[in-house]
Amino acid sequence: MALRSETNDFSKTLGRVFAVYTGGFIAFVALVAILERIGVPGPILGYMFVFFTIGIYALIGILSRTMQVSEYYVAGRRVPAFYNGMATAADWMSAASFISMAGTLYALGYDGLAYILGWTGGYVLVAIAVAPYLRKFGAYTVPDFLYARYGGKLASIIGIVVLMSCSFTYVVAQIVGTGLIAQRFLGMDYTVAVYVGLVGILMCSMLGGMRAVTWTQVAQYIILVIAYCLPVVVLSAQKFGLPFPQLTYGWVLQEIAAREDGLVQQGLATAAQLGVNAAGDYGHSVPFVRSDMVNFFGLVLCLMVGTASLPHVLMRYFTTPSVREARMSVAWTLLFVFFLYFTAPSYAAFAKLEVYSNVIGHQVSTLATDPSVGWLFTWGKIGLVKICGVDAVSAKDVLDACAAIPNHTGVIRYADLRLDNDAIVIATPEIAGLPYVVAGLVAAGGLAAALSTADGLLLAIANALSHDIYYKMINANAPTARRLLVARLLLIVVAVAAAWTASFRPADIVNMVAWAFSLAAAGLFPALVLGIWWKRTTGIAAILGMSAGFGVTLLYLIASRYYPVWGVEVLGFSPFMDTVVPGTAAAVVAAAQKVAGFNAQAPEWQAFLAAVAKDPAAAFAVKQGLGLDQLIVAVKALPAPLRDAGLAAANASPAVHSNVGWFMFGSGIRNISAALFGLPAGFLVMVAVSFVTPAPSKELQAFIDEIRKPSGGVMMSERSG
Amino acid sequence: MANTDLEAVRWRKTRNLMLTCLTIWVLISFVVNFWASALNSIVIMGFPLGFYMAAQGALIVFVVMLFWFAATQNRIDDQHGASEDL
Numbered sequence: 001m002a003l004r005s006e007t008n009d010f011s012k013t014l015g016r017v018f019a020v021y022t023g024g025f026i027a028f029v030a031l032v033a034i035l036e037r038i039g040v041p042g043p044i045l046g047y048m049f050v051f052f053t054i055g056i057y058a059l060i061g062i063l064s065r066t067m068q069v070s071e072y073y074v075a076g077r078r079v080p081a082f083y084n085g086m087a088t089a090a091d092w093m094s095a096a097s098f099i100s101m102a103g104t105l106y107a108l109g110y111d112g113l114a115y116i117l118g119w120t121g122g123y124v125l126v127a128i129a130v131a132p133y134l135r136k137f138g139a140y141t142v143p144d145f146l147y148a149r150y151g152g153k154l155a156s157i158i159g160i161v162v163l164m165s166c167s168f169t170y171v172v173a174q175i176v177g178t179g180l181i182a183q184r185f186l187g188m189d190y191t192v193a194v195y196v197g198l199v200g201i202l203m204c205s206m207l208g209g210m211r212a213v214t215w216t217q218v219a220q221y222i223i224l225v226i227a228y229c230l231p232v233v234v235l236s237a238q239k240f241g242l243p244f245p246q247l248t249y250g251w252v253l254q255e256i257a258a259r260e261d262g263l264v265q266q267g268l269a270t271a272a273q274l275g276v277n278a279a280g281d282y283g284h285s286v287p288f289v290r291s292d293m294v295n296f297f298g299l300v301l302c303l304m305v306g307t308a309s310l311p312h313v314l315m316r317y318f319t320t321p322s323v324r325e326a327r328m329s330v331a332w333t334l335l336f337v338f339f340l341y342f343t344a345p346s347y348a349a350f351a352k353l354e355v356y357s358n359v360i361g362h363q364v365s366t367l368a369t370d371p372s373v374g375w376l377f378t379w380g381k382i383g384l385v386k387i388c389g390v391d392a393v394s395a396k397d398v399l400d401a402c403a404a405i406p407n408h409t410g411v412i413r414y415a416d417l418r419l420d421n422d423a424i425v426i427a428t429p430e431i432a433g434l435p436y437v438v439a440g441l442v443a444a445g446g447l448a449a450a451l452s453t454a455d456g457l458l459l460a461i462a463n464a465l466s467h468d469i470y471y472k473m474i475n476a477n478a479p480t481a482r483r484l485l486v487a488r489l490l491l492i493v494v495a496v497a498a499a500w501t502a503s504f505r506p507a508d509i510v511n512m513v514a515w516a517f518s519l520a521a522a523g524l525f526p527a528l529v530l531g532i533w534w535k536r537t538t539g540i541a542a543i544l545g546m547s548a549g550f551g552v553t554l555l556y557l558i559a560s561r562y563y564p565v566w567g568v569e570v571l572g573f574s575p576f577m578d579t580v581v582p583g584t585a586a587a588v589v590a591a592a593q594k595v596a597g598f599n600a601q602a603p604e605w606q607a608f609l610a611a612v613a614k615d616p617a618a619a620f621a622v623k624q625g626l627g628l629d630q631l632i633v634a635v636k637a638l639p640a641p642l643r644d645a646g647l648a649a650a651n652a653s654p655a656v657h658s659n660v661g662w663f664m665f666g667s668g669i670r671n672i673s674a675a676l677f678g679l680p681a682g683f684l685v686m687v688a689v690s691f692v693t694p695a696p697s698k699e700l701q702a703f704i705d706e707i708r709k710p711s712g713g714v715m716m717s718e719r720s721g
Numbered sequence: 722m723a724n725t726d727l728e729a730v731r732w733r734k735t736r737n738l739m740l741t742c743l744t745i746w747v748l749i750s751f752v753v754n755f756w757a758s759a760l761n762s763i764v765i766m767g768f769p770l771g772f773y774m775a776a777q778g779a780l781i782v783f784v785v786m787l788f789w790f791a792a793t794q795n796r797i798d799d800q801h802g803a804s805e806d807l
Contacts, residue, residue: 120779123787127742128742250764250767250768253768277758285771324795324805327790327795328788342776708732708735711804712805
């Protein structure tokens, strides 16, 4: 009883602290708004926002420093459900959720909702099947559990490999996000911004480990949710007199549908451009047009199961005072995540209506002088808006580019405008006519989202290295001070490596983040769930199952993206779209023509063209029924220099990248949903091998019984420091 | 022996609750949205129902379900002597 009332007092104190903090933050925003009124220039206000918020996170990080192992790894297991929910929500919502998701919904319409469903519904699995049981076990890290349940090092090492492969690209993407936000809003140099972000991350996590990260994440959640909701709330209030965009965007959807009909009738857009289904319905709200049903639900499933397997999310539930609080904490997490995710589609809808009403159909000649669409040029200058194929930098560039398009009528058509996914959230404050202070607030929110996720991920990686590898495998007798020193050094090493990678602005990294969900799902989910729910699961089965699930998924991802030719030849991949084979054939021909001594009249070359082209004159129209595999055979029949150049070009052709793979239910499975193959592989191998290997020992079965029962305290013994 | 029986009952109830939630999760995530095109012909406050279910409806069900799950599971543990000694 004593502990419970102590927890209550702690909660009350926390409530006061964070209420003061929230009030202080709002007062700070008001102060910046006043400074803006009296004429302080925008970039200075932007810097105030960034340095004020990072300063607060650093202060919390320093105040939460600790020299105790359990504080460093699991925040002393004292984080109440409500606050852990908030911290997990910040941990969860990344730079991509904050900045890009609304843009994805803008671009994909209904089909983008796969992300909304996937990134919320996964918490159901976390709560009912995984997190409370891991909390009862009392792990410091996810590999800890694998170590205990599956008999030692090997299972733990495979867990660490999966953890590293899904977390490292993810953390690099957060640091890239930090750099982009600072560059766009503050005009800061990208590389400088990356290292400023690095300092911010280290200040939050290094001294206090999980304890510091927890309280900074709570602070970051408060800022990010205010920053995310405010612009669109104002937009809704302006348009409908109701500050609830989540309710009012239904009417916006209706207006969008009406405008879409208008655009098609006026010839400004075609139904195909707006996304059309077999029944002829088109537009924003029509399901399964940009993505078929199999891929839509496949992605939903992979994102959900991935959510329930990502170590940086699961380890947050190790910090609650009890199993019951862990359960409640998942519910709070989902509520806090929900606030942002149910707002995102309204962002997309309001932005789309604005574009359809005021941009599409606008005269190109008067675009630059119309202040109501000034945002196009503000963000065009940094590459977020393209009109007629060029960045909307100046009136002249756009005019020239549109004039260069054959038969262009001088009116902006649907196809002329390209918005970067990041543009929607970034431009909305300006679309709503809000002062600069709101743009600064959005920048601070985006930074909070990126930094909080980066903190959680770094801790997950560094803790796996320091706890699971150094302490448990290398030096089990290390004294506390030594363990904490190693933990901190590894944290710095991983953070610097991530920032260094991010400083090259790796374009692929951002796409790879989506892979993390499939990798985590296939690599970890079967082992975690069966380990808790099926006593018969044996150690060797888990090891083989994790390897199979992770291996199949990784193979599918890498082959379909980087080695499509090999995928077609060895794995039996097929192309997903009609354009893949002609596009690849065109790339091969272009590459072959550049080879020294190329002779268009050579008989081998003529034979090649005859094999791939229905009509050599009609460019590279591919003979009916010629598949990618036959194209590769034809390329291989060419003499050496042409063959090598052709194969390299086929492999590098953007037409095939991520557009080849296996089929399921008649649809080619996109590599983002690779766990559709890896997950069943993992489960099947685990179940099959379990049946042919000796059942786990009596002790292990008793151990599983203990995990299932909340009473009795944590099971992992740990020398306290 | 009584203790083991109690634990067996508790675990059966726990498992059933998990399966109940899992069923609702499958229905809301996959089955309902499978019919999104058909549901879209129903419009409420401007929202085509199919769109609404994927954008908001499903999320609300998930949130409510998790609070209900946590409360129910905690009650099961309390009633079967498995709650933590606080």
